[in-house]
Amino acid sequence: DTAVSQTPKYLVTQMGNDKSIKCEQNLGHDTMYWYKQDSKKFLKIMFSYNNKELIINETVPNRFSPKSPDKAHLNLHINSLELGDSAVYFCASSQAVDEQFFGPGTRLTVL
Amino acid sequence: AQSVTQLGSHVSVSEGALVLLRCNYSSSVPPYLFWYVQYPNQGLQLLLKYTTGATLVKGINGFEAEFKKSETSFHLTKPSAHMSDAAEYFCAVSYGSPNDMRFGAGTRLTVKP
Numbered sequence: 694d695t696a697v698s699q700t701p702k703y704l705v706t707q708m709g710n711d712k713s714i715k716c717e718q719n720l721g722h723d724t725m726y727w728y729k730q731d732s733k734k735f736l737k738i739m740f741s742y743n744n745k746e747l748i749i750n751e752t753v754p755n756r757f758s759p760k761s762p763d764k765a766h767l768n769l770h771i772n773s774l775e776l777g778d779s780a781v782y783f784c785a786s787s788q789a790v791d792e793q794f795f796g797p798g799t800r801l802t803v804l
Numbered sequence: 805a806q807s808v809t810q811l812g813s814h815v816s817v818s819e820g821a822l823v824l825l826r827c828n829y830s831s832s833v834p835p836y837l838f839w840y841v842q843y844p845n846q847g848l849q850l851l852l853k854y855t856t857g858a859t860l861v862k863g864i865n866g867f868e869a870e871f872k873k874s875e876t877s878f879h880l881t882k883p884s885a886h887m888s889d890a891a892e893y894f895c896a897v898s899y900g901s902p903n904d905m906r907f908g909a910g911t912r913l914t915v916k917p
Contacts, residue, residue, distance in 0.1 A: 785848075
């Protein structure tokens with residue numbers, strides 16, 4: 694059983710488009726995250742969210758917005774995509790502040 | 805602000821040799837410490853973690869790490885490298901609240917036959 698899943702695995706799109714990446718966790722965790730990994734493998738946290746609080750990394754453009762329909766899902770919406778948004782995006786979850794479990798990643802390519 | 809530094813973006817060892825990947829953090833408060841491994845085209849997987857208690861922590865795949873408060877270090881070791889250990893390794897620190905997990909820049913481990 695997959696603990697943290699993401700769809701799609703690959704996403705190729707044109708500049709200016711709006712896209713979404715879905716994330717689901719079946720671990721019963723109360724906190725979910727989105728990370729961006731650039732071409733040099735550097736990982737940057739974008740958001741963390743539990744059912745009470747959304748914490749946004751201040752460097753994340755407001756074109757990015759997380760949406761959580763329920764505790765097991767945290768989707769990432771990106772508006773007006775730019776070339777610099779090309780990266781691998783990882784969803785993760787944890788129980789409180791313990792270890793994080795990562796999804797397989799979504800490779801986004803903006804043309 | 806707290807940070808984590810991994811010395812060496814690329815480490816190359818021969819199969820059977822000792823693996824040593826270095827990690828230092830900057831903080832006066834002992835953090836929670838983690839090592840993650842990322843295989844090509846996959847997500848991160850936890851190798852081991854230190855929260856409290858014994859400072860020598862054993863993880864999966866024969867890896868271990870030792871928390872040294874005096875040196876603010878959490879180096880990762882494995883006595884004998886295997887070809888399957890080739891991957892990207894990330895050290896991470898957390899101070900107990902969501903959104904404060906900080907990852908190092910990563911170290912790519914190459915294992916030569």
